[in-house]
Amino acid sequence: MSRFCLLLILLSGGASGALAIPENPSPVGVWRVIGDQSGEAEALVRIVEHDGVYEGRITTIFPRPSVSLDARCERCSGARKDQPVKGMLILSGLKRIGQAFKDGEILDPDTGEL
Numbered sequence: 001m002s003r004f005c006l007l008l009i010l011l012s013g014g015a016s017g018a019l020a021i022p023e024n025p026s027p028v029g030v031w032r033v034i035g036d037q038s039g040e041a042e043a044l045v046r047i048v049e050h051d052g053v054y055e056g057r058i059t060t061i062f063p064r065p066s067v068s069l070d071a072r073c074e075r076c077s078g079a080r081k082d083q084p085v086k087g088m089l090i091l092s093g094l095k096r097i098g099q100a101f102k103d104g105e106i107l108d109p110d111t112g113e114l
Contacts, residue, residue: 027054027094027101038064047091054104056091067110075112085109 026049033043044060063069071085080088094104105114 024099030059031056035064040064042067043085045090052095054091054094054096054101055089056106058086058088058090058109061086071109073109073112076107076109077112080107080112 027047028049029047031045031047032041033045034040035042040062042062042064043058045056046059047054047056061067061069061071067085069086072082073080073085073088074082076083088107088109090107090109092104094101097103107114
């Protein structure tokens with residue numbers, strides 16, 4: 001499972017716990033991305049909403065042995081190829097439909113996969 005899948009699970013309401021969750025939770029805000037392998041925070045992603053469509057950008061990268069602060073998306077294709085990961089749009093086109101979040105795509109900059 002990609003660490004960005006965790007972001008999807010959280011956005012879809014798949015996370016549960018002892019905390020009360022508002023009736024219509026919003027993904028807007030800053031989220032920590034936890035690595036599947038490391039179990040540690042690897043980045044911060046800021047999610048914003050524009051006219052009912054959500055997008056998320058990497059605002060902070062936490063360095064680790066294989067990733068530096070100036071990391072580039074080497075495995076990405078198209079316009080994202082070799083672009084800086086910090087500041088990269090990795091979540092786009094996500095819409096709330098009823099209680100669910102649908103459509104959109106999430107990019108994993110480690111693999112270059114959507």
